[in-house]
Amino acid sequence: MRKSFAAAAVLAIATPGLVLLGATSASAAEDAKLSVFHGVPGLTVDVYVNGDLTLDDFEPGSFAGPLDLPAGTYTVAITAADAADDSAPAIGPIDLTLDAGVNYTAAAHLDAAGAPTATLFTNDTSKTSAGEGRLTVRHVAAAPAVDLLAGGAPVAGFTDITNPNEKLADLAAGTVDEVAIAATGTTDSVLDIGAVEVVEGTNTIAYAWGSLADDNLAVAVQSIDGLHSAPSSVPAGEAGLADGSGAPLWALVAGALAAFGALISTRRLVASRS
């Protein structure tokens, strides 16, 4: 896994700049957002939505979307690639009910015992505090309950994750090194992930997918950004040297002297005229 992770890193560095995906429509705020994750190893599929072919030749380990869809219920059927229609689905048909303004990921994956299934996850797009990012770990692999490890030790809040469930938390932005997955209660890695970047203002969603028995566990990552908050204030002074509340001291002193001088002179003027 380390090797493919490094390869991905090289690709991403070689291609700077993010390509924003998904059609943004005028009514985006009222639409639901739907991404699709394909996590069934070795099975290229077609995806039918409401009977129409929507995704052709969808490869394992890929995401599609996000799509802006009007709120409602969608019937999804997943067939073997190049099936004539959705009459003999490998997964489903299942009904997905999408609410307005909510961000979802539908995952086609294996259950804990290794049978193909599908799960609709709701992605947490609530705001993160300034300086924090959100980490979500989803278990969609044919494997027992797992713990997330960092540096060989379980990460608080990310233990005993079972298929098809998730654990999530907001963490200080930064790099978490030596991330791995182990069967719950153990520290023997079954999947080395390497360094994970907790990106400020972003929900980084990691999917553990594949099959432990078939030795093809893998990790897939989806990112949802734009959740950031601004700092609350900027305290950038402490000594009062730039105090702008009144006149500078020199002006006050000069003014007092001038007023005193004028008073004396006026008296003299009055005296000289009398």
Place this chain on the structure above:
Amino acid sequence: METAMGTAAEGRKVVGQPAHRRRPSRRGPLVGLIASVVVLVSVSAAVAVGGPEGNVGERPQFDSQSFQGSQSPTNPASPNPEVISDGLTLTVQPADPPAKQDLAEPVRLAIPSVGIDARVDPTGVNPDGVAVVPKDAYRVGWYKFGPSPGSLEGSAVIVGHVDSKTQGRGALYPLRGVRVGDLITVGLDQGNDVVYRVVARESISKKRLPVSELFSRDGSPRLTLITCGGAYVKALGYTDNVVVTAEPVKRGATK
């Protein structure tokens, strides 16, 4: 008034006018009155402005789309669009973990017109959500979670102390004197410079500081500099923030 622009020696010469032209018995009172009026006017002007900062220029309204829940692919390499039956396009991308982006970071901030030239450190927030300002008042901080200077979108923010109890005037003390049109140069760690032109300088009450707008990651690119200003109340500190907004100058347009 020429003496104001002249050398010190010329100034002295003017002051030392021939004694025979003086008529102190008559002019003394008048001169005193005029001097006091001038000084009083200058004093009241300083009070009326409420500090030397004031506002110059106008901070533009930067386009900002709804940003919540925007989504980016984990790997922008070779997107593979799939046309779906009802005409929408779904984009499929590999689900490999994203790599840390190696973006340019600012290392130096210079505003020659007011004598600002400071080193830049990347800074974030304290656990309570307050922006970190470098302890060393001679250095300034770039808000590392927002856009970097030179980014194509959003507000790159640099903060710095106006003063410090131990160091006196801070790096951004002269910000209060920045004028519309002044040029700002930000040096990046990759060796190149980004040049901005000031469009506004404001003194904004800390209670009403529009942080979401100033730290926005959307809209047209700009540089936002923030320090303290306004009145200084011993128990509370400064009442205001001085905010300078600048827009990028196209390459070659500075001369």
